[in-house]
Amino acid sequence: MNRHATNPPLVAASCPVCDHAMAAPFFDGGLQPLATLGWPETPEAAAAMPRLPHDFVQCPRCTHVWNRTFSYQAVPYRDNPNRMFNTGAIWQGHLAESSQVLVRRMPSDPVLVEIGCGEGHFLRALAHACGGHGRILGFDPSSHAETGHGVEFHARMFEPLVDVAAFAPDAVVIRHVLEHLTDPATLVEQLAWGAAQLEKPVWLFVESPCIDRVFNTGRLADFYFEHVSHFTTDSFRALMERGGDVFELAHGYDGEVIYALVRLGVPAAWLDRARDAQAFLVASEESRAAIAAQLDDLAASGKRVAIWGGTGKGAAFMHQFGVDAARFPLVVDSDAGKVGTCVPGTGQLIRYRDALKDAPVDVVIIPTQWRARDIVVEMQREEIVARQLLIEHEGRLIDFLADPHPYR
Numbered sequence: 001m002n003r004h005a006t007n008p009p010l011v012a013a014s015c016p017v018c019d020h021a022m023a024a025p026f027f028d029g030g031l032q033p034l035a036t037l038g039w040p041e042t043p044e045a046a047a048a049m050p051r052l053p054h055d056f057v058q059c060p061r062c063t064h065v066w067n068r069t070f071s072y073q074a075v076p077y078r079d080n081p082n083r084m085f086n087t088g089a090i091w092q093g094h095l096a097e098s099s100q101v102l103v104r105r106m107p108s109d110p111v112l113v114e115i116g117c118g119e120g121h122f123l124r125a126l127a128h129a130c131g132g133h134g135r136i137l138g139f140d141p142s143s144h145a146e147t148g149h150g151v152e153f154h155a156r157m158f159e160p161l162v163d164v165a166a167f168a169p170d171a172v173v174i175r176h177v178l179e180h181l182t183d184p185a186t187l188v189e190q191l192a193w194g195a196a197q198l199e200k201p202v203w204l205f206v207e208s209p210c211i212d213r214v215f216n217t218g219r220l221a222d223f224y225f226e227h228v229s230h231f232t233t234d235s236f237r238a239l240m241e242r243g244g245d246v247f248e249l250a251h252g253y254d255g256e257v258i259y260a261l262v263r264l265g266v267p268a269a270w271l272d273r274a275r276d277a278q279a280f281l282v283a284s285e286e287s288r289a290a291i292a293a294q295l296d297d298l299a300a301s302g303k304r305v306a307i308w309g310g311t312g313k314g315a316a317f318m319h320q321f322g323v324d325a326a327r328f329p330l331v332v333d334s335d336a337g338k339v340g341t342c343v344p345g346t347g348q349l350i351r352y353r354d355a356l357k358d359a360p361v362d363v364v365i366i367p368t369q370w371r372a373r374d375i376v377v378e379m380q381r382e383e384i385v386a387r388q389l390l391i392e393h394e395g396r397l398i399d400f401l402a403d404p405h406p407y408r
Contacts, residue, residue, distance in 0.1 A: 013068045015059035016183055017239045026065055027223055029054030035224035037075055052225045064235035070228035099129040102171055102205045110134040110170040115158045116177035123151045164194030171203040178208050179227045188243040195264035202264045204243055210258035287395035291321045294397045299327040303362040306330045310343045310350035317367030318346050356384045365390045369407045372400055
């Protein structure tokens, strides 16, 4: 049978690696208990463990596999560490090789952080590889007695945007953690942005199980509830590229794990946009204060003022700059359908524009700059007169007719 003969069924599910919006059903394991973090103490407790859905789907774009019905609250991470007990000689050799991948790029006195350090066996391997030099820190929400034994330990989640700046690490390690996260891309990208705050290279070493062999063997024991994410080589690479420049990506332990060494960072253009956004934020606060002060002066002047436009951008203008009904009661609109309703939030009754014919005003404020020319033409046609027309521009209220601006 041609497997391409019919379109496969798809479900709406956002990929935690590449954000693709659709996924293909991959493996339905039914309702099963926790496999590695339940720790029941009696046969009765084991039999009574809650059953949780194993509904795995695959992203057709990046090949990532994940449990779309996973619930983080169902896993007692704070009570039990994620135990990775393996004293085999091959695994110990893998640990030694992995630590060297990172340590050989470190300065002589490095600061190394591991996120989700568990009982700290890899941190201790790192400390040994560094010859006892440097500062080695572990972060893990588990408060179990074994967690972080023998290293500087912080019993909490690592907060990348805060903690990278605070601890200024030379490297961040994440081993066998990403497969437990519902949104691994957020952690990786936040680490990249945190590293962008430091004026030195920050390396990321990540390791996770790799399911490439699953496709060739059809094995199912890989899929249990605690592992919400299952990385292929392609999906792991896609995730690592979201963190910066991938210097090394390889497999270990006979292909069962995949690891990467990434120099954390974000593109210069992204940094420029973030700086521009910050500059706009600062300028917006200055603008709100400056225009509010102009409006205060206008209210105190005793001039008769009308706001032209009572909903949409007109209402937003009034919200942003404190145009209250007590000081600025007169709001008019060209749309007869809005007449008789009230301005959202501030409450002025919206009147028809003809109200300005019988009772002329000194100042008309036009919040919608892009409509100002049409409104001026309408005022001229309807013989509505005002001494001054004001619009918002570059953080000030300016005279539409007399001052320079791009809306003529």
